[in-house]
Amino acid sequence: MQLDLDFVRSQFPAFDGKSPAFFENAGGSFACKQTIDALTTYYTDTKVQPYASYRESAMAGEQMDHSQKRWAQALGVQTNEVSFGPSTSQNTYVLANAFGRVLGAGDQVIVTNQDHEANTGAVRRMAERAGATLHEWRTDPATGTLDLAGLQALLSDRTKLVTFPHCSNIVGQENDVAAITAMAHEAGARVICDGVSFAPHGIVDVGALGPDVYLFSLYKVYSVHQGLMVAQNGILDELPSEAHYFNEGYPDKRLTPAGPDHAQVASAGAVLDYIEATHTHHGGTGSLADAARSVSQMWQDHETSLLEPLLEALAASTKVRLLGPAETTTNGQHRCPTVAFSPLGQTPESVAQRLVDLDIMTSHGTFYADRVLEGMDIDPARGVVRLSFVHYTSVDDVSRVLDALEQVLGSEH
Ligand SMILES: Cc1ncc(COP(=O)(O)O)c(C=O)c1O
Structure with missing residues (x-):
């Protein structure tokens, strides 16, 4: 259609x-106007500390939970696998710190030279600090694209982490997330996929594609200035918590220690109302x-x-x-x-x-x-x-x- x-x-x-x-x-x-309206409503009606029992506070908390739940549904994952942070760079930074506490000498980490610096710099520094060996999966010099054979040649049973972009913000080419993830998993490695450049063009089924972590920036997806991170496949249990010690029991807080921007989190789901309105307008159901x-x-x-x-x-x-x-x-x-x-x-x-x-x-x-x-x-x-x-x-x-x-x-x- x-x-x-x-x-x-x-x-x-x-x-x-x-x-x-x-x-x-x-x-x-x-x-989109749904995002702007949601922010205005939040700031007008519920701009208070959320999650207390008085009406405005309860409504604010409910709206924040609603955004998380709706994004989980759209991305095909569990609600507590979705978390919001100030930006993708910040989310990746915290994630890299967590990996740095479990990796060590003898472990291998694979990064690409195709990534935006947000998805590679912190991981490179982490590998150096941890004493792990870093391998770079390099692009074709003529086209700037990545070839699966290049990754295969670098993977070994010592590879613990592979980071790569769903799509480069320069060459625009989509990478085969499912195939790359399957190859890395086969070698026993965890996978971080930067979806920032792809998400404005497609809200994918992250659950089906399978990367352990998938990140993108909502401000590029017609929404608020927040980074959204999916952490699935039990990776939250495997990585140490970066949150306040008393929040360790909350999966969605473990990798996002920053105090959230309540208004933006509460408004983050509104873009999905826009997507649903578009679907309905074109005769869609479901x-x-x-x-x-x-x-x-x-x-x-x-x-x-x-x-x-x-x-x-x-x-x-x-x-x-x-x-x-x-x-x-x-x-x-x-x-x-x-x-x-x-x-x-x-x-x-x-x-x-x-x-x-x-x-x-x-x-x-x-x-x-x-x-x-x-x-x-x-x-x-x-x-x-x-x-x-x-x-x-x-x-x-x-x-x-x-x-x-x-x-x-x-x-x-
Ligand atoms: C591909 C890609 N990854 C990561 C980022 C970093 O996102 P943020 O600005 O949310 O830190 C950007 C920002 O432009 C990007 O284009």
């Missing part, structure tokens, strides 16, 4: 009477998980139809090097509409600024993925230009970006 874009855009106040050509969604998306899967498919179909002309234009240009695959599907895996390129003549800074001058909301830099760029022989000091969009992006937005690219790159001499 085709996504009704008028309906979608009517759910985002950022489009009220405006048509911004917004192409920095991988940095953070617009929030559970929240059904809605999440079906709406994700509609999002991806729409995004892919807009991605094709953009990839085609950049791949054909002699003025830029397109990073990542030029195809929207490779080996059955999806390419997300996060499109980075390295200009061959002008600097990325100048290209981005000229696009901004033409009212394209975009940016340049490394996007905290310096290692991916180095792996493709791109100087992080120079960086790249990134154009990223999501399901609320229109055909007109993409035409505007194509015209702007033509003006900026076509005028090169």
